[in-house]
Amino acid sequence: MFKPLVFYIGLRYTRAKRRTQFISFITLTSVLGIALGVTALITVLSVMNGFEAELRERILGMTAHATVTGKYGQLDNWRELDQKLKDYAHVEGAAPFVSGQVMINADRRVSGTMLNGIMPDYESRVSEVADKMKVGKLSDLVAGQYGIVLGAELANYLGVMMGDKITVISPQINSTPAGIVPRMRRFTVVGIFQVGMYEYDRNMALINIEDAAKLFRMDNAVSGLRIKLDDLFNAPQITRALATALYDEYQVSDWTLAHSNFFRAIQTEKRVMFIILLLIVAVAAFNIVSTLVMVVTDKRGDIAILKTQGLTSGSVMGIFMVLGSIIGVVGTALGTLGGILLALNVETIVPAIEKLFQIQFMAADVYYISELPSKLVWSDVYVIAGMAFFLSLLATIYPAWQASRINPAEVLRYE
Numbered sequence: 001m002f003k004p005l006v007f008y009i010g011l012r013y014t015r016a017k018r019r020t021q022f023i024s025f026i027t028l029t030s031v032l033g034i035a036l037g038v039t040a041l042i043t044v045l046s047v048m049n050g051f052e053a054e055l056r057e058r059i060l061g062m063t064a065h066a067t068v069t070g071k072y073g074q075l076d077n078w079r080e081l082d083q084k085l086k087d088y089a090h091v092e093g094a095a096p097f098v099s100g101q102v103m104i105n106a107d108r109r110v111s112g113t114m115l116n117g118i119m120p121d122y123e124s125r126v127s128e129v130a131d132k133m134k135v136g137k138l139s140d141l142v143a144g145q146y147g148i149v150l151g152a153e154l155a156n157y158l159g160v161m162m163g164d165k166i167t168v169i170s171p172q173i174n175s176t177p178a179g180i181v182p183r184m185r186r187f188t189v190v191g192i193f194q195v196g197m198y199e200y201d202r203n204m205a206l207i208n209i210e211d212a213a214k215l216f217r218m219d220n221a222v223s224g225l226r227i228k229l230d231d232l233f234n235a236p237q238i239t240r241a242l243a244t245a246l247y248d249e250y251q252v253s254d255w256t257l258a259h260s261n262f263f264r265a266i267q268t269e270k271r272v273m274f275i276i277l278l279l280i281v282a283v284a285a286f287n288i289v290s291t292l293v294m295v296v297t298d299k300r301g302d303i304a305i306l307k308t309q310g311l312t313s314g315s316v317m318g319i320f321m322v323l324g325s326i327i328g329v330v331g332t333a334l335g336t337l338g339g340i341l342l343a344l345n346v347e348t349i350v351p352a353i354e355k356l357f358q359i360q361f362m363a364a365d366v367y368y369i370s371e372l373p374s375k376l377v378w379s380d381v382y383v384i385a386g387m388a389f390f391l392s393l394l395a396t397i398y399p400a401w402q403a404s405r406i407n408p409a410e411v412l413r414y415e
Contacts, residue, residue: 006318009306026291031331033284038335038388039342041277045380046343048273050373052266058197059259061128062204064095064226066239066254068246074221081225081250088245090230090238093125096222098212103169104205106158113154113205115168117212117222126228129193129206135162136191143210147190153202155192164189168207170215185215278387284331285391288324292399296320296406304408313404320400321393328392336385346374 068081075081078096085091098117103110120138124130130138134152141147148166150158160166170183187207194201213219229238235254243252256263296303303316342349350372354360 005311006315006322009319009322026287026294027327030284030287030291030327031334033287034281034328034331034388034392035335035338037277037281037284038332038384039338041274041281041384042336042339042376042381043342043346043374044273044277045270045384046339046374046376047346047372048266048270049375049377049380050346052263052270053375054373055197055266056263058195059262060232060255061132062195062197062200063255063258064126065229065232065235066227066242066252067224068094068227068242069224069251069253071249071251073223074218075224075250076221078222078225081246084246085225085227088242090234090242091227092230093228094225095119095122095126096209096225098209098216098218099223100212100216101171102205102215104154104158105167105169106160106164109158111154111157112203114203115205115207115212115215117207117209117215119209126226129195132193132195134192134194138191138206140190141206141208141211143208145208146185146187146211147207148187149191149193149206150189151201151204152192152194153198154205155189157202160189162189162192168205168215172217183215185211278384281384281388282391285328285388286395288327288392288395289399291327292320292324292396293402295323296399296403299403300406303403303406307406307408316406317400317404320403321396324396324400325389325393328389328395332385332388332392335388336381339384340376340381343374343376346372 068085069075075096082094082096085094096119100115102113102115104113118138118141120130120141123138133149136149138149141149148168150160155161158166166187166189168185168187170185172183191206193206207215209222213221229235231238232255236256239252239254243250246252307313307316
């Protein structure tokens with residue numbers, strides 16, 4: 001079907017004559033439609049990949065890749081377990097923690113909060129909170145001095161600043177001559193962190209692990225160990241192997257369990273967006289059908305003459321498939337190039353547009369991520385380009401088949 005003559009004639013039909021300017025215009029719109037669709041698809045998926053990567057980085061900056069706890073919610077021998085984990089190939093670091101729900105009171109403001117007791121020297125092994133300190137340092141959490149580090153949104157809600165006193169109320173109770181009262185402790189604000197995720201900035205506070213153990217009456221025990229892995233994307237497989245290596249004496253979980261719904265929602269949104277934008281590419285690709293139908297109608301006489309000179313129906317079909325494929329290849333190539341260039345420069349182009357028109361797409365006082373991040377994934381580019389070309393090729397089949405069925409006798413009868 002695809003002989004040199006077929007390619008030559010197919011290429012020849014891409015050049016317009018004066019009387020076929022309208023067909024050339026339709027062809028141009030098909031090419032531009034495919035190019036715009038592919039560009040939009042690559043750019044949008046790159047931006048969504050950028051958002052996902054940014055959110056994952058912020059979430060995992062505060063959440064450990066994996067967590068090991070005892071079967072009864074606490075670890076009594078965490079130092080021994082820490083030594084075991086150092087010998088495990090995929091573990092890069094571990095840090096103990098004590099965690100519990102508390103109420104924090106400052107003047108007339110009260111807020112429910114997740115209180116985490118940490119060891120400042122160990123915490124940098126598993127999280128980036130030390131790098132997210134807005135005021136103060138984690139090292140200011142000294143055992144026995146009852147200092148506390150608050151999230152920026154929590155501190156703003158409570159109306160407290162560095163050096164202010166707050167009251168932490170534990171759900172555990174004390175029996176006193178006056179009756180049963182909740183355990184309370186005064187803490188001094190020694191730091192404020194901001195990771196850029198409302199969930200953590202509004203609902204988390206940090207204290208020294210020894211202070212937390214006293215507050216929650218855990219003596220020398222801890223709630224568990226937070227672990228940093230060498231491959232966070234392989235966390236489920238690593239945690240299963242780790243649980244087996246520990247003889248199922250402990251409960252081992254990973255970050256995908258804690259945030260599975262969130263990241264599953266992002267993946268679902270990406271798939272839906274891919275389908276929607278791919279339909280735009282499909283509409284542009286199927287404009288090739290109308291283009292080729294018009295070309296076939298215009299070239300009926302040429303086709304009849306070629307068939308009388310011995311050109312087979314398969315070769316005629318090949319001519320118009322070549323013509324449609326050229327449209328698809330050019331459109332896909334232009335769209336892929338445009339999408340790559342746009343995706344790689346989104347973080348430069350968007351601020352320039354904002355500055356030019358004096359607008360802001362994502363206000364910093366409303367959104368935590370005030371810039372459009374972009375992450376170009378080459379596998380997405382290959383899939384998009386392949387799908388665009390496939391749809392273009394698919395659109396050529398029916399018009400090419402119709403051309404191959406032209407009867408030379410009927411066409412030349414009136415010539």
